[in-house]
Amino acid sequence: MLKRRLRTWMALVMTVMLTGLTACSGNAGEPANPNAVELKFMYWGSNDEKQAMEKMIQSFNAFHPNIRVKGEHVPGDYTTKINTLMAANQLPDIAYLGDSLTMKWASEGRLLDLSSYYDEYPELKNKLKSSYLYSEPGKSIGNYTALEVMQLFYNKELFTEAGVPVPPADPQKAWTWDEFLEIAKKLTKDQNGKHPGDSGFDPKNIVQYGFAFGNDRSSWGPLLASNGGGLTDKTGKKYTLNSPESVEVFQKLQDLVFKEHVSPDLIQQQDMPSNTIRLQTRKVAMVVDGTWSLLDFSNNKQLQWSIGVLPKLKEPKTMIVAGATVIFQSTKHPKEALEFYLYHNNPEKVDLFKSGLWMPIEEKYYTDEQAIQSWTNNAAHPLEFQKAGIEYARDYAIKPSTSTLRNWPDIGSKLTPGLDLIWTNKKTPQQALDELEPIIQPLLQGVYPDE
DSSP states (O other), X not given: OHHHHHHHHHHHHHHHHHHHHHHHHTOSSSOSSTTOEEEEEEEOOOHHHHHHHHHHHHHHHHHOTXXXXXXXXXXXXXXXXXXXXXXXXXOOSEEEEOHHHHHHHHHTXXXXXXGGGTTTOGGGGOBOGGGEEEEETTEEEEEBSSOOBEEEEEEHHHHHHHTOOOOOSSGGGOOBHHHHHHHHHHTOEETTSOOTTSTTOOTTSEEEEEEEOOSSHHHHHHHHHHTTOOSBOTTSOSBOTTSHHHHHHHHHHHHHHHTSOOSOOHHHHHTSOOHHHHHHTTSEXXXXXXXXXXXXXXXXXXXXXXXXXXXXXXXXXXXXXXXXXXXXXXXXXXHHHHHHHHHHTOTTTOTTTTTTSOOOOBTHHHHOHHHHHHHHSSTTSOTTHIIIIIIHHHHSEEOOHHHHBTTHHHHHHHHHHHHHHHHTTXXXXXXXXXXXXXXXXXXXXXXXXXX
């Protein structure tokens, strides 16, 4: 009888708790407050990210009875979708946005200037300097949604079997290019177990590559910065991608594929699975990828993996590759949108930081040991992350051209087919980059301010 009473009492308590949460959150039926301000939040992402966003929105609504946020997950072509909404004057209140489109629309006055709210919301000012996006001097439309940087991910078993040291996690101990290339050769094998440089090595029948990289800015951008090169000079008005420092980077990358035979070409990569599976199936020993991949790597229980920093040419560098969250100027509820904006990138409110998909933008999560441990002391963040993640992102990360150069959408559309001539070995880097100069130079309109 006592047990029956106890079960009945517990059922009543649970019913009251669930009813209260539902009524408060407004996620089922009408919101508890019919006068609540409604906001629309649009975002992209994987199913894991969608689930985390839905959980965060539900939590926000539960603790903000006067605001009701409705999330819209866009799994397909996000840019086309939001451009269509812009043309129809039906933009959401707040949304994810690619960094190049963020800067373009910010300069056109379509996004809310968050710097005008600094006095009222001082927490808008406590982010890492590198995360702020400025359309005009002193005028910030906010920050990257999360701080993501490029790193080396590797299969630890392959390094042990080859008897070679793993990639350094300390940026100050980053491999030189020659050190990196030597290791990549020892990790590359043909079907007879021979390595590049061995007598009889067969480059047409390689079964394991030492390294793989992509053909976009996230691979060559950090190396350009490391070597003192770049797409333009500091003003953003003079093309410099055919400078000796820049050409050297593209030559080294082209050589990895077609001369050194330690990396697959683009056509081979099209037939390869994701980076996680490439490492797991021993197709590749090291890959360049963003810190967001920590989520996928930590979910793979069959792979012994870890992270290191990228090789350097002159000095260690990595690059931020991230989108932004913006509030549109057209919103009728800027303060309520700001409440949600601050909530959505708080590591205490969103699981995506602890799961490895996101890195925080608030400065204390890179400088205060207790705060660092609050989001990194878990299986998604190996011990090496303290150096290769925290220190690397805080002290060695640069912004990409997509965030800094005006008119990037037009520049990028012309740049990609020109660089493909390098990745397919149809032109030398010097030839391809010289031929791009008369195409890119007329498109250069300068840089956005950095503060």
